[in-house]
Amino acid sequence: MASFISDRSSSAQLRSLAPREIARHxxxxxxxxxxxxxxxxxxGALVSASPLVRAAGVIKKRKIIVITFxxxxxxxxxxxxxxxxxxxxxxxxxxxxxxxxxxxxxHGILGHYVAxxxxxxxxxETLNNFSAVPPDHPTLFEYFRKDLGRPISDAWVVAPSNxxxxxxxxxxxxxxAGFGARVILPKHLLSAASSGTxxxxxxxxxxxxxxxxxxxxxxxxxxxxxxxxxxxxxxVDDFTxxxxxxxxxxxxxxxxxxxxxxxxxPSLLWITMHDIxxxxxxxxxxxxxxxxxxxxxxxxxxxxxxxxxxxxxxxTLLILPDFGRDADEDAGGNGFxxxxxxxxxxxxxWMMALGQGVRPGxxxxxxxxxxxxxxxxxxxxxxxxAQSQGRPIRELL
Amino acid sequence: MLxxxxxxxxxxxxxxxxxxxxxxxxxxxxxxxxxxxxxxxxELIEYDYKFPVERIRIEQELSILSDLPAPQLAxxxxxxxxLDLAMSLERTDWVAxxxxxxxKESAYxxxxxxxxxxxxxAVSYGDRLQSARPLPSLPTARLGIAIIGQGTAxxxxxxxxxxxxxxxxxxxxxxxxxxxxxxxxxEARAAAHPIDYAHWYIDGGAPNPTTKALTTVSYSTLAxxxxxxxxxxxxxxxxxxxxxxxxxxxxxxxxxxxxxxERQGDPALDRFQVKIFTEGSGTQIFSTTFAQWTTRxxxxxxxxxxxxxxxxxxxxxxPMNELLANTISPGELDPAGSLxxxxxxxxxxxxxxxxxxxxxxxxxxVWWEGQHQAVVIAPTLPRRVTSGSALTLKQLLSLAxx
Numbered sequence: 001m002a003s004f005i006s007d008r009s010s011s012a013q014l015r016s017l018a019p020r021e022i023a024r025h026x027x028x029x030x031x032x033x034x035x036x037x038x039x040x041x042x043x044g045a046l047v048s049a050s051p052l053v054r055a056a057g058v059i060k061k062r063k064i065i066v067i068t069f070x071x072x073x074x075x076x077x078x079x080x081x082x083x084x085x086x087x088x089x090x091x092x093x094x095x096x097x098x099x100x101x102x103x104x105x106x107h108g109i110l111g112h113y114v115a116x117x118x119x120x121x122x123x124x125e126t127l128n129n130f131s132a133v134p135p136d137h138p139t140l141f142e143y144f145r146k147d148l149g150r151p152i153s154d155a156w157v158v159a160p161s162n163x164x165x166x167x168x169x170x171x172x173x174x175x176x177a178g179f180g181a182r183v184i185l186p187k188h189l190l191s192a193a194s195s196g197t198x199x200x201x202x203x204x205x206x207x208x209x210x211x212x213x214x215x216x217x218x219x220x221x222x223x224x225x226x227x228x229x230x231x232x233x234x235x236v237d238d239f240t241x242x243x244x245x246x247x248x249x250x251x252x253x254x255x256x257x258x259x260x261x262x263x264x265x266p267s268l269l270w271i272t273m274h275d276i277x278x279x280x281x282x283x284x285x286x287x288x289x290x291x292x293x294x295x296x297x298x299x300x301x302x303x304x305x306x307x308x309x310x311x312x313x314x315x316t317l318l319i320l321p322d323f324g325r326d327a328d329e330d331a332g333g334n335g336f337x338x339x340x341x342x343x344x345x346x347x348x349x350w351m352m353a354l355g356q357g358v359r360p361g362x363x364x365x366x367x368x369x370x371x372x373x374x375x376x377x378x379x380x381x382x383x384x385x386a387q388s389q390g391r392p393i394r395e396l397l
Numbered sequence: 398m399l400x401x402x403x404x405x406x407x408x409x410x411x412x413x414x415x416x417x418x419x420x421x422x423x424x425x426x427x428x429x430x431x432x433x434x435x436x437x438x439x440e441l442i443e444y445d446y447k448f449p450v451e452r453i454r455i456e457q458e459l460s461i462l463s464d465l466p467a468p469q470l471a472x473x474x475x476x477x478x479x480l481d482l483a484m485s486l487e488r489t490d491w492v493a494x495x496x497x498x499x500x501k502e503s504a505y506x507x508x509x510x511x512x513x514x515x516x517x518x519a520v521s522y523g524d525r526l527q528s529a530r531p532l533p534s535l536p537t538a539r540l541g542i543a544i545i546g547q548g549t550a551x552x553x554x555x556x557x558x559x560x561x562x563x564x565x566x567x568x569x570x571x572x573x574x575x576x577x578x579x580x581x582x583x584e585a586r587a588a589a590h591p592i593d594y595a596h597w598y599i600d601g602g603a604p605n606p607t608t609k610a611l612t613t614v615s616y617s618t619l620a621x622x623x624x625x626x627x628x629x630x631x632x633x634x635x636x637x638x639x640x641x642x643x644x645x646x647x648x649x650x651x652x653x654x655x656x657x658x659e660r661q662g663d664p665a666l667d668r669f670q671v672k673i674f675t676e677g678s679g680t681q682i683f684s685t686t687f688a689q690w691t692t693r694x695x696x697x698x699x700x701x702x703x704x705x706x707x708x709x710x711x712x713x714x715x716p717m718n719e720l721l722a723n724t725i726s727p728g729e730l731d732p733a734g735s736l737x738x739x740x741x742x743x744x745x746x747x748x749x750x751x752x753x754x755x756x757x758x759x760x761x762x763v764w765w766e767g768q769h770q771a772v773v774i775a776p777t778l779p780r781r782v783t784s785g786s787a788l789t790l791k792q793l794l795s796l797a798x799x
Contacts, residue, residue: 082558085554107510107513108510109507109508109512110507124510126507126508126509130640130641130642131640247716248716278714280678280679281678281679281682281683281686282677282678282679282680282683282685282686282689282690282738283679283683283685283686283711283714283734283738284737284738284740284741284742285731285733285734285735285736285737285738286714286734288737289734328744328745328748329748331752332516332519334690334693334745335741335745335748336741337678337679338678341516342507342512342513342516343516
């Protein structure tokens, strides 16, 4: 053991640190890497001069798009020298335009549905990760629609799998029914659009890479097939034809998101990507392929924002993994494959904010939590995330 | 029931040797917290089917704990005792079904934000136990061998980057007869140190013929077992009320006989192989994952002196457009992706080997099959160095073990 540790001085140092210190170490490493690789400045002193102050006049027109990665990617495969080859778009195009938060910690349950629900409520939810149940606390969509009196067409979620179909609306008595977001499940839509054909979608429709043979049945709240034409202005044929040109479910999600942006122009759009979670299969090459695809899709979506008149110039994009993945050094895990140990690498990740009201090219390594997202968006859009347990991120306000 | 209420009859359903050990240590068990004891019982209940090294570890753990004075025992388990468990967990049959209890306990700890405390307690306990264990001298230094990239002649990215930091990269290896040399060396070590389950050969495809002195596990030999398991999983999934957690519980209870392995005749190895499929994720689908996880589990459980793993191409994962086009191409392989998988897996092989006793003396060799590149990590070789020496695999192996 001794030689292993001495060979790996960073590992040795990490082992001697408390979890919070390790999280800070991850943050500093990301900061140093970004400073070198993308020429970004360290924030902190700049906070009081947020450009959002100048943007106050356009608050009514502001759009927010959130992209979460269900299935976090680790630093060594992304924001670290050995990972830069996998994220040319995020590193070269998006990061320099962004405020980058190097130390985002998730103290909740590290399952993708429950973690995404926690991101959407600002409370560490404790629901069953493998059940299609609504969150216990109000989602940002409910705060947004109820507080600001927005119509149902103004908040949308594009989510990867059946388990996410209840994420748009909570069980909360004071919010809940009628105040949530519409949820599109592209794979479910594809399945419905393709019913009666001979194509075998079983593999594609696997719901969850953590349990790859299981796909829960869903009921209620899903995007009905007939709305494909009504809302997205797509015929079933066009939709299935286009799907045949795409390599993955996340590409389908981005395609749907772009249609939504064109046809509905929601002010609040939430997209959850899931391809990276193929890592649970243990095939490192597929995990890397998915990171590269996600990197490309994030850039493509940001380009789409610039091309859509309803979004160009007034949109803030927030990109964050829901959490990380296990460290190679943790004996309880199996490296990149899972996120089961609860070690600092699996709990610590990053967030990128760019666009309207965001100072570009700045790195912040002050610690934030994933539950801070909802109150931050609340402060940006002027709604009150009353039950959220997070705090607004002052660097974005 | 709480541990303090335990009595000997609670262990009647345990296999004979496990039951005997449990009864011998009943007084100890009665003093341990419920948040911990089922973890110990999960290992103990399998005692009769464990590898020799695992049996010794269990016996050592029980002996160390039994020898602790009461105040010290309380100190060791203070953090576990401080965890707040639900009454419903106490009512489960945690003696007979410790693995199921642990699944429920884990879910409860995550949902009550106590997982981090549990993790800290477990790490601290593991460290204490490790320092209290006697460390026997090994009959020979450990050797790990990984053979990757079968069927490839090019690589999109440089290989062995993570491993080169810890050893010497050889760029001009003579590949002729390499596989045979490495297999023969593994067999020779087994002959020189004939210890049960101390020398392993794991193959992600069909295994090369070897002597019985090696513990051999291969993906292709286990194809009938995999098929039975996948069929079982599909049947279970179709049952009303079945969910992922219930499925995991069902899988954890599967025995070798249920998967048609009753004639294999090695209870420890059969159980090991079943667990590779029922506890591993992706092992049923991808041969590279199978080989990596089997290597990890063999190192963790059997602590072999020699482990040779040869990776074979895994099946190709179809992109969505091909799935939609419903093109039928059974058995299509992905050698290039498998090379990337195995390159990472070789790094994990070395990491897991270095977790074992005697790491300072151990050696590791990874070779790109049929090609000229290899890395050797050994106490005698420099790190972060590239060598252009034109060596045979036999010469390279001598460097690794010399």
